[in-house]
Amino acid sequence: MSEQVINLTLKVWRQPGPDAEGEFKEYDAPGINTEMSFLEMLDVVNERLIERGEEPIAFDHDCREGICGSCGMIINGQAHGPMRNTATCQLHMRKFADGDTIVIEPFRATAFPVIRDLVVNRSAFDRIIEAGGYITAPTGSAPEANLIPVPKEVADTAFDAAACIGCGACVAACPNGAAQLFTAAKVAHLNLLPQGQPERWTRVQAMVDEMEAHFGSCSNHRECEAVCPKGISIDFIAMMNRDYLKAQFKNRRLASQSG
Amino acid sequence: MAQATKTRPDADPTQQRPLRRGRGLYSSAVGKKYVMAITGIVLMGYVLAHMVGNLKLYQGAEHMNAYGEWLREIGEPAAPREFLLWVMRVALISAALLHLHAAWGLTRLNWAARQKRYAKRSDYIAADFASRTMRWSGIIVLAFVLFHLADLTFGTANPDFEYGLVYQNVVASFERPVVAVFYIVANLALGVHLYHGAWSIFQSLGAANPRFNALRRGFAIAFTLVVVGGNVSFPIAVMTGVVS
Numbered sequence: 001m002s003e004q005v006i007n008l009t010l011k012v013w014r015q016p017g018p019d020a021e022g023e024f025k026e027y028d029a030p031g032i033n034t035e036m037s038f039l040e041m042l043d044v045v046n047e048r049l050i051e052r053g054e055e056p057i058a059f060d061h062d063c064r065e066g067i068c069g070s071c072g073m074i075i076n077g078q079a080h081g082p083m084r085n086t087a088t089c090q091l092h093m094r095k096f097a098d099g100d101t102i103v104i105e106p107f108r109a110t111a112f113p114v115i116r117d118l119v120v121n122r123s124a125f126d127r128i129i130e131a132g133g134y135i136t137a138p139t140g141s142a143p144e145a146n147l148i149p150v151p152k153e154v155a156d157t158a159f160d161a162a163a164c165i166g167c168g169a170c171v172a173a174c175p176n177g178a179a180q181l182f183t184a185a186k187v188a189h190l191n192l193l194p195q196g197q198p199e200r201w202t203r204v205q206a207m208v209d210e211m212e213a214h215f216g217s218c219s220n221h222r223e224c225e226a227v228c229p230k231g232i233s234i235d236f237i238a239m240m241n242r243d244y245l246k247a248q249f250k251n252r253r254l255a256s257q258s259g
Numbered sequence: 260m261a262q263a264t265k266t267r268p269d270a271d272p273t274q275q276r277p278l279r280r281g282r283g284l285y286s287s288a289v290g291k292k293y294v295m296a297i298t299g300i301v302l303m304g305y306v307l308a309h310m311v312g313n314l315k316l317y318q319g320a321e322h323m324n325a326y327g328e329w330l331r332e333i334g335e336p337a338a339p340r341e342f343l344l345w346v347m348r349v350a351l352i353s354a355a356l357l358h359l360h361a362a363w364g365l366t367r368l369n370w371a372a373r374q375k376r377y378a379k380r381s382d383y384i385a386a387d388f389a390s391r392t393m394r395w396s397g398i399i400v401l402a403f404v405l406f407h408l409a410d411l412t413f414g415t416a417n418p419d420f421e422y423g424l425v426y427q428n429v430v431a432s433f434e435r436p437v438v439a440v441f442y443i444v445a446n447l448a449l450g451v452h453l454y455h456g457a458w459s460i461f462q463s464l465g466a467a468n469p470r471f472n473a474l475r476r477g478f479a480i481a482f483t484l485v486v487v488g489g490n491v492s493f494p495i496a497v498m499t500g501v502v503s
């Protein structure tokens with residue numbers, strides 16, 4: 001598709017601080033090149049705002065290549081916008097048409113309070129990782145990588161789970177504000193691999209319990225899977241449910257195995 | 260990973276009052292979903308058996324009434340009359356109460372976890388009408404069940420009720436159009452509930468498996484059609500005079 005220039009109208013959530021009242025503001029965004037990414041489009045709008053002496057729109061971003069999970073906003077009612085398996089930074093303006101009005105809002109969940117404009121605090125994810133999203137291993141010289149055999153299929157599945165970039169779109173899209181897909185991906189990533197076995201049962205228990213201190217519950221709406229920029233499957237949620245139940249009994253009976 | 264944006268410590272949302280308090284399986288939402296799914300299966304078994312039993316309507320009054328009598332007798336003489344019937348009733352009532360209690364707990368949690376809505380609500384991509392209305396379809400079914408018991412078990416809501424004459428009571432009940440319509444509406448609500456529920460149980464029980472995931476939707480649709488189709492045929496049969 002050839003490069004084009006389109007004119008847009010943006011309706012953006014503006015909120016000066018965590019405790020401030022927010023509101024939607026409308027901005028004209030003429031002359032947008034369709035080869036731009038969504039974030040580049042916002043950069044252009046921000047430069048114009050700065051030139052006019054107005055506050056630029058605050059939004060999170062870092063790698064801009066779909067791997068860090070920093071970016072993320074609700075674009076026309078959908079987390080990361082209209083393109084499936086795509087983070088906001090990888091969404092391109094060719095997905096929009098001349099004359100479109102685009103509504104841009106921050107991710108919403110009780111656990112994700114707005115810091116400013118489109119930036120939300122996703123520290124609750126860090127609490128879940130701290131609860132068990134790690135393995136305990138001696139550091140020092142690196143062990144031989146192929147010392148522990150892992151079946152190819154298992155490695156592939158663990159890798160599918162590990163693709164989670166922790167952007168929070170799953171929570172933002174979920175009608176219940178649940179973090180099941182994120183937590184399940186992080187649990188599965190380690191629980192599938194031999195290196196994750198010593199802490200398998202304490203991990204799932206601790207991470208689910210921490211998750212539930214902040215987020216809603218899973219009603220199997222599947223909305224998370226649909227918006228996930230990494231296409232992570234809700235099968236991991238079923239896997240987590242199973243391990244969580246087993247952990248209730250395993251921890252007590254096999255105390256020595258629970259890490 | 261989630262970004263480390265500096266916030267004032269007192270504004271750290273993760274330090275605020277947790278949504279979940281308490282320990283143990285049932286205090287967890289994952290545990291409550293196990294309860295929902297297992298009690299859901301019990302209730303599914305019941306609605307299926309109830310529908311199949313009622314097909315006796317098409318065999319005439321004698322068969323139907325004998326079936327009603329048999330339900331009271333099962334287990335005799337080893338157990339007293341109506342003993343096994345009461346065992347089933349207690350199991351069903353417990354399942355329904357647990358299902359309701361878990362639904363209430365989860366609903367409160369979910370409302371607290373997502374207080375703000377989006378200004379621009381485009382269509383959901385995957386969440387369907389059935390999954391988003393579980394609590395409302397459930398409440399319609401509950402309201403119907405209460406009326407249904409008053410109508411055909413206790414007879415208080417049925418002026419022509421006569422104990423033991425199951426067939427005649429059903430016909431008398433469905434000859435009132437309001438009752439027949441309520442019955443049909445409630446069954447459609449049950450169908451919507453089952454369309455999501457019968458698919459969802461596998462996920463909640465951790466029994467999802469890529470090998471048969473594709474069959475789950477088919478199972479849910481087939482189960483729903485059988486139960487709702489059978490049930491809805493009864494008032495239609497009475498109103499059209501096929502059964503009288």
Ligand code: HEM
Nearest residue numbers: 219295296299302303362393394397398401456459460463
């Ligand atoms: C008493 C009235 C009822 C209410 C208020 C109710 C409510 C609910 C709610 C809110 C859910 C979804 C929970 C969630 O995912 O967050 C649910 C799931 C379910 N319900 Fe009901 N329900 C009722 C009656 C029934 C009946 C009569 C049946 C069966 C015939 C049934 C079968 C199911 C099943 C199979 C599920 C799926 C469980 C799962 O997601 O794993 N429910 N119900």
Ligand code: FES
Nearest residue numbers: 064068069071089
């Ligand atoms: S900015 Fe890193 S994923 Fe979008």
